[in-house]
Amino acid sequence: MTKASQISPGQLTALLLTSRLAVSMTFAPTLHQVSHGSDYLLSAVLHGFLILLAALPSLWFAKRTDSASPLEYAYILWGKGGAIVAAGYGLACLIYQVMDMVWFSQFFVTTLSPDISRTVLCVTLAAAAYAAAFYGLQAVGRAAALVFFTVALAIVFILIVLLPDMELIHFPPFLYDGTRPVIYGALEELPRTSELVLLGLMLPYIHGGYKSLGKACLGFGIGLTACALIIQITALGVLGDFSGMVLFPYYTAVTAAKASLLQRMDVLATSIWLAALFIKTAFLAMLYLNCVGRLAGAKARPPAAVISIVLVAWLGIWLGDMALQWERQIIWIVSTVLLSLFAVLLPLALIGSDFLRKRNLRCSESSEAQHESIQGHS
């Protein structure tokens, strides 16, 4: 990516939202057993607020460094130590891709038609996403804007179609089990918001600097909350407490929808979800290849892409066949580590390191000036 390929704050918001909706639409609160039902509605609101809080370190970093990338800044401050940061970011992007592929593979096995080859679909998804990554940030950003619009339209359409099947009685009372499920639910969801980790890598490629980033984050938080509420209201309104007993409550609710000629809308929902997942994977692939390019040069990107396609697809299918519960716990731990490291600690460490460097510089300048003045007097 070059600085010539900058995107607008609106495109960044669409990119982040599409990427997040790819997870929200298949979110399974039942696996976390932390919050479900009406509590998840409150969790979603709290989650939106926490997103804005968690984005503050990146925003502060952007303001102090005039929207430099933490990746580049690490090279400036730490020299070859910046390679560790690049490797870390690249690994994080790869891990997120594998996580998404695992989830996709599990979804495929449990809900989609077995007539389509899972292996071919996973490989095709990964390969198509990597091919799209080579088109560049602007292409993915512009496509994300259109995909987000379609996805948002689809989830609103599904809500409208399912309104006759919804009843107020299906919504359990708020805070039935106290505030703990709400808080734990939001904290459960926050580390899985991989977009917070990727914000740092996006800093140099947004028009308008940190103010635009702030607007994008605000839009992301509000938009995500709205979409998550619509999705959960749809699932809860249709299924009631049954939504806490199924793996993919939104998908299960959508299977109940039919509109005129469309007898089953779950295929439509799966299709738009796949489109969002494609954008997310392409986004991650693009950032991953950027890190590879920074580490090993631009020529390393195509072979890295081919290797990553195979790796992501294979790991996704292999891990996807395993038991869900412990796997989700491991995923949560890994996500929390990545979020803490790249969204919070790294920007703060870079800011601190920069502050120390500048202070040392000022000290050495002032001592030189003193030395010169003493020499001048003598």
Add this chain to the structure above:
Amino acid sequence: MKNGRSISLISFLLFLVVGIVMLPSCREKSQINHRVVVTAIGIDAGEEEGCRLSIQVIEVLKTSGSLTEQEHNATSVYKTEGLSVASALKSFVAASGRNVYILHNKIIALGMDQVKKQSLQSMLDYFIRSHEGRPQVDMAVCRGSAMDLLEVPSESTAVPSEQIAQMLEEGSQWGFVTRARILDVERALSGMYDIGLPIIRVEEEPDDSTSGESDTGNSRKSAHLDGTALFRNGIYAGDLDPEATRGLLFARGDLEQCLYVLELPEDMGGGRVTVSVKNAHTTITVTQKDSTAEFAIQVTCDAEILEEYMPENLGNSQIATVNALLSEAIRQDMNAALETSIGQYGCDVVGLKRLAMKRYPELVRGREEEWPDILKECAYSLSVDARVTKIGVEFDASSIPAL
């Protein structure tokens, strides 16, 4: 330029892989015409602990290309047995060489014998878990065997299950039955409330027509709606008769319209009035009473006089009497529904526990399992405000012959 080469390389590799892997499967792919399209499934008690399935399928060779041009029944009914629903469906594959395709299934009928033996969850678990299961599939309980229902011919549609589905839909709109789908069963299984399934009775009648595939001698089968089967925690508890079913629909606020034939008292000259009830609106208010609750169910509705069979036309004061009679009739139906479902069987088909939970969570929290019994101890007040709003065109009563 280099990006373009990368894209081309990846696209070419992808095309190659997909082409090599997938092209053979294009040939070998199981086409839909190699499978049977199931339109109705009946579950009856089988030998020992198993079940006997009847499946109604569309026979492609019997169709003339379009259901709208179909002149005769395009379906056949097959029997198959197995230890479970899934094994019974698969044994059909072994017997016929064709796999089943249940994504267009319209109705699942449960035989009364099977319903009394097994819970709803175990009978329907396959349809809830399978990706081919549809939540909008209608459910019904059959007095007798489910296979009888599937063999009922249809005069109006090429696929008989469509007629049954229409019957259930119209029946629920007119207050004859509750309409239940797999989605409602799923909701009930989560513990929110109990479920009532419509009961269909199959009768054999003398056949005066010349067509019909299920004719046995000179008789033919016909289906009739016959009340509601109540389930408590997914286990069959008992029945509601058609009047109580109507009352249940009023209590739940699910009634769209229904008919009442009211017998007028002698001081009004006797006779009968047929009224159509519309725009029924139900409000349930929950009030906490110690460790139980009091439920006030208030129903308001409009009514239209369809027929007067009496010496004189109804005057204004008599309309008020009709209102009172109608209100009382509705109240009695509701009372019967509540007494039977809650009082007798402990089935919370109205969702009262859920309402109490929303209004007074502390009443329910920690006592969810006890609520079927708690409901029996709760107080209920029923009030109905029915008003006749349309009386139709009036004409000279003297033209009506004397009773």
Add this chain to the structure above:
Amino acid sequence: MWDNVQKRNQEKKISPPKASTPIKGILMDDLVQLRTLFGVSADLTIRRLTVCGYSAAVVSIEGMVDRHIMANAVILPMTGLSGEGQPPEQLMSRIRDEVLGFTDLLQVTTMEELTNLITSGFAAVLMDGVPFAVLGGLQAFMIRGINEPSTEVTVRGSREGFTEAIRVNMSMIRRRMKTPELTFEMLSVGDSSQTAVCLCYMRDRVSASLLNDVRAHLQDCPLDVVLESGYIQPFLENRQRSLFASVDTTERPDTLCGKIAEGRIGVMVDGTPFVLVVPYLFVEHFQSMDDYTQNPIYASFIRIVKYVAFFISILLPGLYVAVGTHHPEMFPPTLLMTFLNSDHSTPFPLIFEAILIHFLFEIMREAGLRFPKSVGHAVSIVGALVIGESAVRAGIIGAPMVIIVALTTLSSFVLPTLYGPITILRFIFIVLGGVLGLYGVVLGTVLFLCSICAMNVDSIPYLAPISPFSLKAMRDVFIRADWRILGRRRFLVQNVVGSKIPDDQDNPNRKKN
């Protein structure tokens, strides 16, 4: 693109400029040189004459000049000239200034210029002792008359279309845009053909950087012969191996006027009525002259119909194959029965059926184009027999597939400029739908979306103003706003959202709005 051009120039060997041969002034030598250049070509006509005692010659190409005018306005006046004793150069100057009655009067000193102009329909006068030639435009070659354009038919609007003669085309533009800002810049492309190319733009609206790019691309065009605008079109496009052209054509002078009024550049090529328009954005494929002459509500409806037709033409067969093969649960029951019946009676999988029938259709379409018109009706009979009732009755293909094909092809005819990309994409989506179902179609769609979003046409996003989105620009994209709204603000292509063309603050001709 400009970087690539520069790189290409650096990489290839720069050939030394061709040496130009001067006109010697010795008539015999010059005529021999001319004859040598033209070889045994029979259309070179040399008329020897004596003017005031000096040998002279009038050289022209037969069939390209008006012989009567040449005789009356050139030869006769020259032969009747008096002025013996004058030096030949002075005599030639007198002939140029007083005798020859041409509106186009040129003077050349090299053989290359002389041959170029003679082959363009000029008549040249050479005289012994004069090291230059005087030429006058006497073009009288037969050209096709101004007819209705064959590819862009409108209900309401001009019935004039461009012709093969570049000068006539220029006059059609000039008649419509009576502003001195309208500029025609002549270039020559093709080493052998020396085809005249005209850049047509408005000085106060065009972007200087865009103009420089176009000019540079044309000047660097390495072709030997240029017979049609399609030859030079790839050199003006930004991206190779792209389905969608960022440079397209028009046959209508009114359409071209509308385009250049938006800051675009028209590239006219002598010998073809198809004028290139640079840049050409995606949304312009859905705009036509009729949109701007009809009621805005109806025009908006037709616009939406076109967009829907676009999606139908590329996605419908793929969706049908996907749903029929992998997701038949999406069919309503009555449609399912029709589908089952047709699927039962045909031997091939849906994907093969779809590819076969669309391929057959393309064969017939191509046959209909190439076959002489007199027997063209036979193609439609064969087509009806092959694809119509007979194929269905024989059980080779299903009836629903025939309907799908019919609907798809009708939809693609709504957008003739996109016919090529639509056809390719359609086949791709059929394969994707057959292999991966609806998920394959979705993946293909999103990848196609990324591909088209990645296209930039001379630093202008190809998909603008859809993405990057501009609400104000939507007044002429999915709908066509009333002219009272459209006329409020001038639209310039370089100002579209996402454009990276630098603001031409230093353009002296740029007027502030």
